[in-house]
Amino acid sequence: MFKITFQDSAETFEVPAGTSFLEFCQAHDVPQAFGCTAGNCGVCCCRLIEGAENVNEMTDQERETIELQGGGEDVRLACQLIIQGDIVVQAVDL
Numbered sequence: 335m336f337k338i339t340f341q342d343s344a345e346t347f348e349v350p351a352g353t354s355f356l357e358f359c360q361a362h363d364v365p366q367a368f369g370c371t372a373g374n375c376g377v378c379c380c381r382l383i384e385g386a387e388n389v390n391e392m393t394d395q396e397r398e399t400i401e402l403q404g405g406g407e408d409v410r411l412a413c414q415l416i417i418q419g420d421i422v423v424q425a426v427d428l
């Protein structure tokens with residue numbers, strides 16, 4: 335199990351390896367906007383504050399979607415973010 339910490343609330347949850355961040359949010363009633371769940375719409379942007387080494391690499395599709403939304407280097411798509419270690423996240427509204 336790994337830890338997800340929400341920067342704004344400092345709440346921490348345990349999550350099994352390989353869970354997507356969006357799956358985690360849906361399972362725990364964490365408010366996280368989403369749409370397509372496939373990395374295309376960009377509605378689910380979140381900011382990865384810590385733990386970039388503990389998640390999957392960004393695909394070209396995810397990078398393109400984030401760029402279209404005007405997201406920066408630390409922005410990821412919740413539906414594409416796979417948890418592989420401890421992370422700290424923050425919701426963003428681009």
Ligand code: FES
Binds near residue numbers: 371
């Ligand atoms: S829900 Fe559409 S990109 Fe994540």
